[in-house]
């Protein structure tokens with residue numbers, strides 16, 4: 001199988017982001033960059049499928065040269081090849097990223113194109129569905145279970161209060177959710193191997209952005225909370241506050 | 250003149266509440282952009298469901314009623330929505346940021362070649378320019394964005410815009426549209442947790458963490474949830490330990506919720522957990538450690554053992570609920 005996994009470099013989940021002086025972007029220094037956690041489920045899925053059926057996993061990422069170390073971190077899980085599509089770090093409009101990725105994905109004959117369900121920095125959850133449209137192939141998003149039988153596939157996606165079972169043929173786009181698998185640890189061997197894999201560089205023409213970030217703000221600070229009391233004795237007062245002050249019960 | 254199209258979501262023959270919330274958001278836009286609000290209902294045997302959008306302010310109710318639309322197929326729905334938007338000259342398309350909305354709207358955006366802002370929690374109009382507010386980086390920052398496009402697309406986070414009735418006389422227009430062959434077949438919908446209320450849709454959530462000390466104590470959470478008519482949630486530590494299903498997990502790698510009341514029981518309040526619940530209107534924390542980070546976020550806290558506090562809380566809530 002010929003599998004593409006699209007990954008994004010994002011700030012580590014512990015990051016407390018600071019806003020730059022321009023008021024529209026985040027400060028980039030002192031950030032620990034990681035592979036978007038959902039993308040690791042996608043890499044794991046790709047690796048499991050190629051281990052079973054043969055074939056290769058290609059890591060694809062759109063961004064500047066600085067993302068190379070994150071691409072290598074993805075390769076260290078055991079992927080075979082990598083492509084970096086040259087582009088800026090802060091692209092706000094998902095259509096721009098999706099078109100750039102689609103240009104490269106289009107003629108490569110991938111059987112499966114795997115994604116994370118969303119990037120944990122912009123929280124868009126848009127690119128995978130857009131790629132499914134761009135390539136006019138089936139797409140399943142927020143997938144927690146996936147199986148292939150020959151040319152066709154069955155996926156379960158998470159919905160409110162349950163799951164939806166989908167069937168479709170390959171090639172297809174899948175966006176991966178936690179629960180699908182357990183991403184493997186990067187072995188020392190994997191890390192050593194990843195240093196030797198060449199990262200192919202591709203340039204594509206980018207379209208203009210039509211989604212404009214006007215301003216970033218810190219969320220409104222909550223009033224410091226109130227400890228009502230200790231143990232079960234505090235419960236009547238809590239219930240009174242919830243009923244009379246907050247009016248939520 | 251703006252023409253704001255609200256995409257209604259129908260599940261199990263019912264309109265999802267977020268569709269009315271989206272209509273309320275659409276009214277807000279329509280007032281300030283001097284426009285009108287329309288609704289689009291896609292489904293099978295819509296019947297009296299078409300009366301509902303008018304109650305919330307939609308003047309036109311477009312319907313595509315077809316047995317094949319009983320279950321949602323993302324590409325078929327995306328096709329019908331983009332075709333309808335073009336046909337009626339929509340200037341804005343709004344849908345709930347639900348599993349269905351978040352899946353379909355990026356497809357519509359691609360088809361129309363117009364950008365989408367996903368999961369908004371606020372709207373503002375200044376000099377006829379709309380700006381959309383949304384949380385980013387798991388709620389650690391807010392972003393205000395504008396769209397430069399012929400049609401602007403947005404999905405709204407459930408439970409943020411309170412649905413307000415705004416009765417107008419509405420006209421139902423049935424659209425005849427050919428359905429394309431679906432690329433994806435929805436074979437079946439599997440309910441988990443016995444069809445219980447989902448955390449993303451609940452007004453109250455009772456959520457348990459590792460401090461609950463094991464699945465055997467979960468009846469304490471469930472009893473209180475039942476008394477309150479609440480959904481039950483869990484921290485990742487609990488889900489990873491296999492005590493609860495992933496569908497209940499709240500947080501960065503779980504669900505994002507904004508209920509009126511979130512009761513965190515034996516949850517420390519790690520930053521990744523906060524990411525999923527910090528936008529709750531009121532937060533209650535019960536934790537035996539007074540230094541637990543959750544208390545910084547909570548409106549009200551009780552320092553104590555969940556095994557002692559929860560039964561008492563259930564008892565007292567039952568009393569006031571019974572009044």
Ligand SMILES: Cc1cc2nc3c(=O)[nH]c(=O)nc-3n(C[C@H](O)[C@H](O)[C@H](O)COP(=O)(O)OP(=O)(O)OC[C@H]3O[C@@H](n4cnc5c(N)ncnc54)[C@H](O)[C@@H]3O)c2cc1C
Nearest residue numbers: 458459460484485486500501502503515517522537554555
């Ligand atoms: C990439 C990434 C993504 C993550 N995503 C999520 C996510 O989506 N959701 C999430 O929740 N976490 C997530 N986490 C994990 C997160 O960092 C924490 O580990 C997790 O939230 C801790 O869960 P907890 O509060 O239940 O457990 P703990 O941190 O162990 O806290 C248990 C709390 O219970 C209290 N306690 C113990 N006994 C009692 C008692 N008898 N009565 C009352 N209180 C008691 C303790 O004082 C403590 O505060 C993520 C982590 C990473 C790295």
Ligand SMILES: Nc1ncnc2c1ncn2[C@@H]1O[C@H](COP(=O)(O)O)[C@@H](O)[C@H]1O
Nearest residue numbers: 006007062115116118119124125126127
């Ligand atoms: N710059 C990028 N390069 C490659 N893949 C990306 C990029 N941005 C997003 N993706 C992929 O698209 C998924 C969803 O991202 P998003 O729509 O931005 O939330 C991510 O989990 C990645 O798999």
